[in-house]
Amino acid sequence: MKSTFAYSIALGITILFSSFTPKPKTKQPADYVNPFIGATTSIGLAGTYHGLGKTFPGAATPFGMVQVSPNTITGGDNGSGYSDEHRTIEGFALTQMSGIGWYGDMGNFLVMPTTGALKTAAGKENGTKGYRSVYDKKSEKASAGYYSVQLTDYAVKAELTAATHSGVMRFTFPENKQSRIQIDLARRVGGTSTLQYVKVVNDHAIEGWMKCTPDGGGWGNGDGLADYTVYFYAEFSKPLKNYGVWSAAIPDTWKRKAENVFSEEYQSVVAHSAILKGTKEKEGKRLGFYTEFATKKGEQVLIKTGISYNSITGAKANLGIEIPDWNFDQIHEQARLKWNDALSKIKVTGGTEDEKTVFYTALYHTLIDPRTFEDLDGNYLGGDGKIHQSKQFTKRTIFSGWDVFRSQMPLQTIINPVVVNDMINSLVTLADEKQKDYLERWELLNAYSGCMIGNPAVSVITDAYRKNIRNFDVPKAYQLSVNSVEKFGNGDRGFSGESVGIARTLEYAYTEWCVAMLAKDLGKAADEEKYAKRSLSYKNIFDPEKKWFRPKDENGNWLPWPAKGRMQQDYGCMESNPYQQGWFVPHDIEGMVNLMGGKEHVIADLNAFFDNAPENMKWNDYYNHPNEPVHHVPFLYNRLGAPWLTQKRSRDICRNAYHNSVEGLVGNEDVGQMSAWYVLATAGLHPVCPGDNRYEITSPLFNSVELKLDPTYAKGKTFNIIAKNNSAENIYIQKATLNGKVYNKCYLNHDQIISGGTLVLTMGNQPNKNWGLE
Structure with a gap:
């Protein structure tokens, strides 16, 4: 039996050591x-050709120029270049678009570590074998600023991280006499x-460029008019001794x-490219570069690359400043810290x-674009093809x-107003540089792509x-706004007949209402009156007989009413039906409600709109969260005297349309x-009508939310x-x-938010139909 003294000593040691037990690390x-x-871009999972989220899993930094990401596919409506259900990877690119369709673009500078005989074509998923590799799905990891995966065919581990204008890839090779890093310089997500x-600069570096024009497909398969050149400067950690070019x-x-480009004939030519060993400099239509070397088991070989849309000199300078050495882990940690800082805005x-994972990943996705389009020295390529120097803003694209x-830009007006300011400057100066007298609706790398509608x-x-x-x-932004609604507007005719x-x-x-409000603030009374009147033109396409909006031909005659009525997809609508699009009168909800038969009728119709949507919120003919025209609709109840229904609907959508999974975005x-x-x-x-500074209050998912405010634009701190x-x-x-005083309104204005303060909501499981009616 232990003595009391010995027992006390043992107990003391236990307590001493237990007091030094590390506390669980607080998650950032x-x-x-x-x-x-x-x-994922899977049509099968989505149940529609639009697919699901179409995001990329690779490494990036907040609003960075570079996104280092795996690519599994080059063709079709796969804008991010990656889809989770694919089981092969064709390489790791330096630029990606996030969440878009229409064939997509970018996916430039595709790097692949390989072993054995050199192959010059990627091959196809479940098809022709090329340099692409099967990968171990269980090995795939991704976090803010980092991605890694095991390539099964080559027994190579790939790791990726990024800085703002540059990226670094670390490949861990097996023992092999013929290991390799190869770069497809022609690769482009939606074409070529x-x-x-390409030029070999010294025994560790190459430089060059890749010209991407509408003739090579890309954005909208060329219809988006994307026309850009990516300049690169890349360094290898292992000397270039056995290298070459394929053409x-x-x-x-x-x-x-x-x-x-994706035809068998074309790909056959690529697969049989001429291999030009030892070539130090080459220009061509379909080039690749490779460097071969022997590796020991577990040997790590790195490639770091800076890019620029201006020049090779810019790309080299970007890389030299951002990634001066070969410390992959340090660059990864810097990227993580940048994300932590950016995500801490909320x-x-x-x-x-x-729910926290879904929230912070959602916030992460809002901080990818609009990305920087200028080098570290402030130089950027203008719409006139000339190099400009940004002085008072960051050029974005x-x-x-x-x-x-x-939603995206209104969110940024609260947490990143400088980004909104940059984007406006970028669009206004772009119009000048391209000698356009109107604003572009879907800008990509200086292109006036003409994608989608509206202003x-x-x-x-x-x-x-x-x-x-x-x-x-x-003044210039105002004039461009006026010109835009004159060029793309309802005009004196009072409707659009396309x-x-x-x-x-x-x-x-x-947007004619938007111009009226801008005119009002600028003291332009005549313009205010003119565009306020035009903003009511929505009434001209409301058919009182059908009790809904109906398209007209160019002569003002009603188009034939379809058998499905307002449920008919694409009947006068863009990616929607009249039932979905018809709710978009955010600037005159009272007028819209009067046309539709009054508040009670509209509330009943809205309830049917939501109740008939599938619980999983995927693509459908009712409330269709996968597409933007309905995104303001849940918050209309606040304007109809039924704010408890906004609370119900928004919480339903948050629960059913967003998940912590690959399929976690329904559109x-x-x-x-x-x-x-x-x-x-x-x-x-959430706003209903950007431009009127009103945010609708709805049911928060979290117990507390702190919005950090920008002191340049806000009076308050949080x-x-x-x-x-x-x-x-x-x-x-x-x-x-609100700030300790009883608050019975179901909305806040922007000034109340940026002045700082605290809104306290007391929640319950039954609606309080008397709250929020002031």
Whole structure:
């Protein structure tokens, strides 16, 4: 039996050591990011050709120029270049688009570690074998700023991380006498680069460029007019001793759109490319570069690459400043810290671990675009093909207008107003540089792509100006806004008669209202009156007999009413039906409701709209969350005197349309829009009408939400939303206080938010139909 003394000593030692037991590490926002959420283009899983999230899982930095990501496919409507259900990887590219369809673009500088005989074509998933490799799905890992995977065919582990303008890849090879890093310089997600150049600079580096024109497909298979050149400077950790170039003899007469490039004939020519050993410099139509070396088991070989859209000199300088050495782990940690800082703009407590993962991944997806388009020295390529120097703003690109004006840009006006200001400057100066007198609706790498409809840039400019985000050429922005609604608007005729006449008429009416509001703020009374009148043109396509919106032909005659009525997909609409598009009169809800038969009738119709949608929220003829035209609809109840229904509907959507899984986005991410909706809705705020500064209050998912404000644009430091007694059942607001005072309105304005403060909501499991009616 132990003595009392010995027992005491043992007990003391136990207590001493237990006091030094490390506490569980507190998770940071970046730790919750799961880049695999939405990373599929599967039509089968979506049940529609639109697919699901279409995000990429690779490494990036907030609003960075570079996204180092695995690519599993080059063709079709696979804009991110990756889809989770694929089981082979064809390489790792330096540039990716997030959540888009229409064939996509980028996916440039495709790097692949290989062993054995050199192959010059990627081959196809479940088809012709090339240099692509089967990969171990269980080995695949992704986090904020990092990606890794095991390539089965070559027994190579690939790791990726990124800086803003550059990326580094680390490959762990097996023992092999013929290991290799090969780079497909012609590769492009939606087609091909049309001309490439590569030069061996020294025994560790190459440089060159890849020219991508509409003739090579890309954005909209060329219809998006993407025309850009990616300049690169790449360094290898292992000396270039046995290297060369491969070059495919593409006949001058061959077309090079997607359907041509992905044909068996074209790919056969690529597979039989001439291999030019020892070639130090080459320009051609279908080039690749390779360097071979012997490796020991577990030997790591790295390639780091800087890019620029201006020059090789810019690419080299970007790389030299951002990744001066070979410390992969340090670059990874820097990327993670950047993400942690960016994601800390919003702090949430409460909710489940999965809900936090979905939230911070959604926030992560909103911070990819609009990405920087200038080098570290501030130089950027203008729309005139000349190099310009940014002085008062960062040149940005990828403005998915028709999508992002609804939630993404309003979110950024709160947490990143400087990004909104940059984007407006980028669009306004681009119009000047391209000698265009209107604003582009879907800008990509300086291209006026003409994609989608409406005048979304006008909405973003108006919303920003009215929120005191005004660090741009206001007179020029105003004139471009006026020119845009004159060029693309309902005009004096009062409707749009094109094939998507309902969608155009309603979208144009809204942006004509935006111009009226901008004119009002600028003291332009005549313009205010003119465009306010035009903003009511939506009424001209409401058919009182059918009691809904109906398209007209160019002569103003009603188009034939289909058997399915307002449920008919694409009847006067863009990617929607009249039932879905018809709710888009955000600037005159009272007028819309009067046309539709009054509040009670509209509430009943809205209830049917939601109740008939499938529980999984996938593509359907009713409330169709996968597509943007309905994203404001859940919040209309606030304007109808039934805010408890906004609370119910938004919580239903957050629960059913977003998940911590690859299939976790029910529709295309659309460059941040789908995720921004979730971020705002779960925070308890969402606009109906960007430009009127009103945010609808809804049921927060989390117990507390802290929004960090930008001191340049805000008076306060933070705005806090606290939900007491919050749970999965307690979704209804019972009462509220704002900064300690009773608050009975179901909305806040922007000034209230940026002044800082605290909104406290007390939640319950039954609606309080008396709250929020002031």
